[in-house]
Amino acid sequence: MTGRPDEASPLQSSPCCKSTTLASLTLYRCQRQSESARQSNISFSRPGSSSNSLRPSSKTLAPRALISHRSAGSVEKVDFEIVDQEDQIQPALTRIRDDIGETLSVNCEGEDLSRRGKLSLVCVASALGKYTFLFDIKTLGAKVFDEGMREILEDPGREKLMFDCRQDSDCLWHQYKVKLANVLDLQPIEVIFRELRARKPDRKRLVSGYMRCLQNYRGSAQARLIQLKTACRPLMANSGRVWMERPIQNKLLDLAALGIQGYYPLFRHMTCLGNNQARYASQKYVEFLREREVRLYDKYERNAYLPWRVIPRSGDASGVYSEETVCVGCKRSFPRSDFSSVTAGNQRCPVCLKVYYEN
Numbered sequence: 001m002t003g004r005p006d007e008a009s010p011l012q013s014s015p016c017c018k019s020t021t022l023a024s025l026t027l028y029r030c031q032r033q034s035e036s037a038r039q040s041n042i043s044f045s046r047p048g049s050s051s052n053s054l055r056p057s058s059k060t061l062a063p064r065a066l067i068s069h070r071s072a073g074s075v076e077k078v079d080f081e082i083v084d085q086e087d088q089i090q091p092a093l094t095r096i097r098d099d100i101g102e103t104l105s106v107n108c109e110g111e112d113l114s115r116r117g118k119l120s121l122v123c124v125a126s127a128l129g130k131y132t133f134l135f136d137i138k139t140l141g142a143k144v145f146d147e148g149m150r151e152i153l154e155d156p157g158r159e160k161l162m163f164d165c166r167q168d169s170d171c172l173w174h175q176y177k178v179k180l181a182n183v184l185d186l187q188p189i190e191v192i193f194r195e196l197r198a199r200k201p202d203r204k205r206l207v208s209g210y211m212r213c214l215q216n217y218r219g220s221a222q223a224r225l226i227q228l229k230t231a232c233r234p235l236m237a238n239s240g241r242v243w244m245e246r247p248i249q250n251k252l253l254d255l256a257a258l259g260i261q262g263y264y265p266l267f268r269h270m271t272c273l274g275n276n277q278a279r280y281a282s283q284k285y286v287e288f289l290r291e292r293e294v295r296l297y298d299k300y301e302r303n304a305y306l307p308w309r310v311i312p313r314s315g316d317a318s319g320v321y322s323e324e325t326v327c328v329g330c331k332r333s334f335p336r337s338d339f340s341s342v343t344a345g346n347q348r349c350p351v352c353l354k355v356y357y358e359n
């Protein structure tokens with residue numbers, strides 16, 4: 001793709017912007033009146049400023065952020081701030097830290113996201129919509145974590161909403177020594193929610209993707225996200241290599257920002273606040289890949305079933321079980337009684353047994 005407004009045409013920061021650290025985050029609004037306007041005639045303005053345009057400077061990079069959409073007669077805005085310069089890291093982290101007690105929405109984007117893949121963005125948003133930051137890890141590297149992001153993501157007192165954090169958690173730990181803590185993962189929570197409402201038990205226990213959840217539980221605010229996810233689907237071939245391009249395509253930035261902004265409405269819809277099952281299942285998700293000594297990237301790691309014993313059985317508040325026998329599929333250990341047969345090196349937990357016979 002060529003001619004994007006976000007391609008490194010530099011912009012000049014205003015003096016008042018430089019006078020405060022927070023303002024240096026370069027919060028801009030870009031009016032995109034049409035695709036052609038995006039390519040040729042872009043204006044930026046800082047919120048709270050009457051100035052509508054900032055001239056390019058040779059010293060500062062263009063902020064690729066805060067995009068207002070105007071298409072097909074409607075105006076839909078996606079607000080976010082991208083952090084891709086070193087002096088932007090601290091102001092952004094300070095803003096997140098200062099929101100004591102605030103639930104965060106967190107997501108990672110990258111190519112083949114896992115301990116072997118590449119991390120492109122760490123996206124962090126206030127669940128209540130006060131801010132959305134896209135930290136450019138490809139550009140800034142581990143510095144983002146070393147300067148304070150690690151502390152935030154590992155803070156047991158800070159709740160993080162995520163959606164299927166398994167690969168994110170694996171990547172963050174094995175590449176950046178960030179051990180995610182206090183996660184509420186919307187994917188297993190959706191299974192709990194669904195099963196609470198179901199008349200019959202779901203024997204298959206398939207998990208839903210984010211798109212499916214949005215379609216099933218959407219409010220009007222999520223219609224735009226569904227549209228955007230559909231539009232970006234063709235870009236996601238090749239294990240998401242497109243996330244490693246710089247500059248990142250505008251619609252991908254929109255997708256990253258809108259994606260995490262949609263977590264809290266979805267969570268509220270599922271009304272699982274304070275549910276111990278939700279917390280237990282989320283912790284299992286956090287550890288699911290991260291705790292493996294070796295990753296195999298096989299069908300037992302990647303399938304559409306809820307992993308075995310991720311949700312504690314009803315009436316079992318603790319969820320504690322004895323780890324007696326290792327499943328040869330998922331490599332997790334369960335009570336011996338969970339296996340229909342335990343023969344030398346061939347025992348599979350009920351979920352891996354399903355995967356084994358269906359593939």
Ligand SMILES: [Zn+2]
Pocket residue numbers: 308327328329330331332348349350351352353
């Ligand atoms: Zn298994």
